[in-house]
Amino acid sequence: MPIATTATIAESRVIEPPQVDLSSCDLEPIRVPGSIQPHGRLLVLEPESLALVAWSENWPDAHLNAMPALLGARRMPVLLPGGSPVSLGTVEVGGELFDASAHRSERHLIVEFEAALPPAGNEAPIYTLGRVFLPQLQEADTLVRLAALAAREMKRLTGFGRCLVYRFDEAGHGEVLAEEIEPGYDSYIGHHFPASDIPQQARALYLVNHFRLIADANYQPVRLRAADAALTASDIDLSQAQLRSVSPIHLEYMRNMGTLASMSVSIVIDGRLWGLISCHDHAPRFLDTGTRLACEHLGQLLSLQIQSKETNGEVAERLELRQLTLQIVSHLAESDATLQHLVSEASLMLRVMRATGAAVVLDDEVWSVGDVPERAQVQDLASWIAGLGVEVYDSDALAAHFAPAEAFAGTAAGVLAISISQVHRHLILWFRPEIVRTVRWAGDPHKPMSAHGGRMHPRLSFTSWVEHIRGRSLPWSAAEAGAASELRQALIGVVLRRAEELAAVATELGRANKELEAFSYTVSHDLRAPMRHIAGYVDLVAQTEGRQLSERAHRYLGHVKDAAAFAGQMVDALLDFSRMGRAALKQRPVDTASLVDGLVRELTRLEPQRAIEWQIDAALPTLYADPLLLQVAVRNLLANAVKYSRTRHPARIAVRAVHDALGDGLEVQDNGVGFQMKYADKLFGVFQRLHQAEEFEGTGIGLANVKRIVERHGGTVRAVGEVDAGACFGFILPRWDPEQAAAAAPAANGEGHA
Amino acid sequence: MLKPILLVEDDKRDLELTLIALERSQLANEVVVLRDGAQALEYLHRQGEYSERDEGNPAVILLDLKLPKVTGLEVLQEVRGDAALRSIPVVMLTSSQEESDVLRSYELGVNAYVVKPVAFDRFVSAIAELGVFWAVLNEPPPGSLKAARKHE
Numbered sequence: 029m030p031i032a033t034t035a036t037i038a039e040s041r042v043i044e045p046p047q048v049d050l051s052s053c054d055l056e057p058i059r060v061p062g063s064i065q066p067h068g069r070l071l072v073l074e075p076e077s078l079a080l081v082a083w084s085e086n087w088p089d090a091h092l093n094a095m096p097a098l099l100g101a102r103r104m105p106v107l108l109p110g111g112s113p114v115s116l117g118t119v120e121v122g123g124e125l126f127d128a129s130a131h132r133s134e135r136h137l138i139v140e141f142e143a144a145l146p147p148a149g150n151e152a153p154i155y156t157l158g159r160v161f162l163p164q165l166q167e168a169d170t171l172v173r174l175a176a177l178a179a180r181e182m183k184r185l186t187g188f189g190r191c192l193v194y195r196f197d198e199a200g201h202g203e204v205l206a207e208e209i210e211p212g213y214d215s216y217i218g219h220h221f222p223a224s225d226i227p228q229q230a231r232a233l234y235l236v237n238h239f240r241l242i243a244d245a246n247y248q249p250v251r252l253r254a255a256d257a258a259l260t261a262s263d264i265d266l267s268q269a270q271l272r273s274v275s276p277i278h279l280e281y282m283r284n285m286g287t288l289a290s291m292s293v294s295i296v297i298d299g300r301l302w303g304l305i306s307c308h309d310h311a312p313r314f315l316d317t318g319t320r321l322a323c324e325h326l327g328q329l330l331s332l333q334i335q336s337k338e339t340n341g342e343v344a345e346r347l348e349l350r351q352l353t354l355q356i357v358s359h360l361a362e363s364d365a366t367l368q369h370l371v372s373e374a375s376l377m378l379r380v381m382r383a384t385g386a387a388v389v390l391d392d393e394v395w396s397v398g399d400v401p402e403r404a405q406v407q408d409l410a411s412w413i414a415g416l417g418v419e420v421y422d423s424d425a426l427a428a429h430f431a432p433a434e435a436f437a438g439t440a441a442g443v444l445a446i447s448i449s450q451v452h453r454h455l456i457l458w459f460r461p462e463i464v465r466t467v468r469w470a471g472d473p474h475k476p477m478s479a480h481g482g483r484m485h486p487r488l489s490f491t492s493w494v495e496h497i498r499g500r501s502l503p504w505s506a507a508e509a510g511a512a513s514e515l516r517q518a519l520i521g522v523v524l525r526r527a528e529e530l531a532a533v534a535t536e537l538g539r540a541n542k543e544l545e546a547f548s549y550t551v552s553h554d555l556r557a558p559m560r561h562i563a564g565y566v567d568l569v570a571q572t573e574g575r576q577l578s579e580r581a582h583r584y585l586g587h588v589k590d591a592a593a594f595a596g597q598m599v600d601a602l603l604d605f606s607r608m609g610r611a612a613l614k615q616r617p618v619d620t621a622s623l624v625d626g627l628v629r630e631l632t633r634l635e636p637q638r639a640i641e642w643q644i645d646a647a648l649p650t651l652y653a654d655p656l657l658l659q660v661a662v663r664n665l666l667a668n669a670v671k672y673s674r675t676r677h678p679a680r681i682a683v684r685a686v687h688d689a690l691g692d693g694l695e696v697q698d699n700g701v702g703f704q705m706k707y708a709d710k711l712f713g714v715f716q717r718l719h720q721a722e723e724f725e726g727t728g729i730g731l732a733n734v735k736r737i738v739e740r741h742g743g744t745v746r747a748v749g750e751v752d753a754g755a756c757f758g759f760i761l762p763r764w765d766p767e768q769a770a771a772a773a774p775a776a777n778g779e780g781h782a
Numbered sequence: 783m784l785k786p787i788l789l790v791e792d793d794k795r796d797l798e799l800t801l802i803a804l805e806r807s808q809l810a811n812e813v814v815v816l817r818d819g820a821q822a823l824e825y826l827h828r829q830g831e832y833s834e835r836d837e838g839n840p841a842v843i844l845l846d847l848k849l850p851k852v853t854g855l856e857v858l859q860e861v862r863g864d865a866a867l868r869s870i871p872v873v874m875l876t877s878s879q880e881e882s883d884v885l886r887s888y889e890l891g892v893n894a895y896v897v898k899p900v901a902f903d904r905f906v907s908a909i910a911e912l913g914v915f916w917a918v919l920n921e922p923p924p925g926s927l928k929a930a931r932k933h934e
Contacts, residue, residue, distance in 0.1 A: 556898075557793060557795075560898055560902075561796070564795070567902035592900065
């Protein structure tokens with residue numbers, strides 16, 4: 029460490045100022061300027077030995093020589109590197125009184141001296157702050173009110189012509205919340221200062237050193253001298269020095285603003301530079317140590333108060349949001365837990381995120397509530413957000429990130445979205461409309477800096493400049509984004525639980541199906557046996573004892589036998605029906621023309637005595653179906669037409685091709701007894717009959733079979749009829765899609781298309 | 783002496799009706815009636831109660847599918863797995879046409895499968911046809927007694 033002695037002072041030299049790249053403010057080395065402001069003196073000492081390392085040029089040599097001894101004789105407070113300056117009290121140097129303060133940098137002990145003013149006693153600023161300002165603070169109910177109080181108090185303490193309290197937004201622009209001005213000062217209330225006015229490293233310094241005073245913008249910096257010729261400006265960290273000389277660009281900025289004195293106190297919340305109390309004066313202004321302490325204290329009080337206000341506000345907001353979130357989740361939990369039900373809770377859904385529209389997207393489906401963009405636009409947006417791979421997305425200026433959003437800024441300039449599934453495109457989106465915001469800038473923020481000959485100059489104008497900001501919605505608060513994230517977790521929980529329940533139901537269904545199979549086996553085996561026994565023994569009685577029985581007894585036995593036989597048929601029909609539902613579908617193209625032709629011949633052979641006029645379309649379609657099941661279905665329709673038209677002479681039965689958007693099919697029309705349309709739905713039920721058994725025989729299961737077969741192919745059945753005017757039954761199967769057929773092929777050994 | 787027809791049937795009414803049907807088909811074969819699968823296996827293996835019976839396999843086994851103790855399918859499986867019994871024709875009689883039963887029976891090598899018709903006349907003719915086909919008309923191994931009877 030270089031140690032300066034009396035001898036070396038004479039040999040000392042001025043420290044070279046740092047190499048400044050003035051083409052960019054952000055690169056200026058403001059912490060190590062190598063000079064101070066002229067309203068005080070500064071010593072840089074070796075921390076242990078108190079040997080002189082460097083000193084401001086404005087020390088008379090004689091005083092300087094005495095300083096190490098003078099300081100060594102005082103009791104020095106314990107200082108930690110990086111801490112704020114601590115007062116050493118009043119020090120007499122060469123007959124003059126100085127207020128001295130000391131702080132530690134990483135390498136040095138730095139002691140600053142400013143001319144001492146007579147002590148203010150009970151009227152010391154720090155006391156009046158406590159007496160006047162504190163009680164008012166507690167009564168301030170809003171942030172703006174709080175800021176106004178702070179501006180007034182600051183003005184009172186410092187006497188500066190203008191005191192502003194401003195807050196930085198996320199982009200770093202400052203918004204003036206409150207001001208206190210004297211006549212002759214421009215008002216900046218409600219104005220915005222662009223982020224570029226305060227370069228990054230200055231912001232960083234504001235976090236470290238909460239107080240800064242520039243007493244006179246026209247000052248001439250006082251250079252530092254060092255005993256060691258090798259010492260450069262960058263070796264001396266003046267971050268915490270009150271007298272630190274500031275950037276020449278900033279001094280120019282001040283002069284452009286018409287300000288000769290400026291002072292600022294940082295408002296720091298949670299380690300973040302929340303805002304500044306900034307004071308200006310047209311004339312140079314010095315502040316004594318006591319006032320300065322009071323200013324710093326005011327800044328701390330304000331920071332604490334704002335922090336508690338914001339925390340309280342945020343806690344209240346989060347609480348309310350949590351309640352709404354819980355309501356949503358509980359509503360959902362009561363439903364089948366599919367998220368589209370959210371839109372049925374319209375007001376809740378919109379209120380929770382203070383949105384004007386919301387949508388639930390699941391793959392290609394969109395369910396919406398309130399004002400939302402077009403369906404296709406919502407889908408595109410959802411795809412884009414899903415592609416980002418984030419759990420929660422929010423933007424109050426969507427179009428800036430997703431250009432197509434410009435088309436619907438009126439309904440959705442801002443969006444908050446949560447993504448539910450990684451596998452499916454499953455999102456919930458909330459929308460906010462565009463709010464055109466008017467911002468008054470203190471000068472045009474779009475040209476804050478001008479470069480002349482490679483050197484930056486701060487902007488010249490601070491005249492109000494009004495900007496209309498478009499394409500933005502109200503911003504989504506951190507609490508809202510947090511609530512969205514919580515809601516997402518809860519919904520995923522509900523959805524997962526639902527999936528588990530469904531899996532359990534599926535297992536249960538599988539078990540029930542197995543039981544049903546066992547049951548149908550029992551029915552087929554055990555119920556058929558007694559029918560067979562009844563029929564068998566009745567026959568035996570009739571055959572062996574026939575001669576002794578009366579004609580009436582024979583008739584009774586005939587009924588018993590028929591009933592048993594009919595019950596047997598019913599059991600068989602029921603078993604067939606159950607088989608239709610379980611048998612694997614083996615689909616392939618089936619030529620219905622030859623199918624119908626074969627069935628018509630079969631039916632004609634069964635009832636050769638009937639005279640039926642068949643009218644069969646020349647062009648019957650080729651259907652993609654299981655040939656055996658399709659034959660069962662078509663046989664049922666044809667047989668029904670034959671059966672119910674037997675009272676007609678001649679009976680006419682037409683078989684036609686039908687086509688619609690969904691697919692192709694057949695319809696069978698007869699001129700038979702028909703039916704009442706109000707029973708059309710019942711026709712396709714199991715064992716539903718519209719005729720008495722004596723009129724038309726049958727088990728009542730034929731059309732149920734048709735319906736089951738058609739529906740297993742993904743088709744639909746239909747029936748049209750009128751009493752005594754005939755009936756028309758038809759079905760449509762989905763059209764054969766070669767691609768789909770190819771895709772389904774590997775599964776053909778199982779349930780295939782079922 | 784004709785080989786007997788082995789009828790395995792647990793239901794007493796079905797048994798009576800089947801016997802009447804066999805009687806009406808006028809087969810000369812003796813009918814051995816067993817009431818469950820376990821008995822059937824003892825008979826076939828000449829074990830337990832049947833250890834004293836004469837040697838020789840039945841002409842045909844008419845086997846009810848659903849039997850107490852050892853089911854028809856199990857009996858069939860054992861018959862097909864035993865070299866001495868393997869060549870006996872087995873006809874499965876059942877009340878149902880449950881697909882899984884039919885499939886399993888054929889897998890196990892049943893010779894015929896008959897769903898007992900509800901109508902008695904059809905039941906009689908079905909049993910008669912079976913008896914005649916398997917007990918009499920079925921081609922017997924060369925040199926057996928039935929080969930001569932066939933031309934009577």
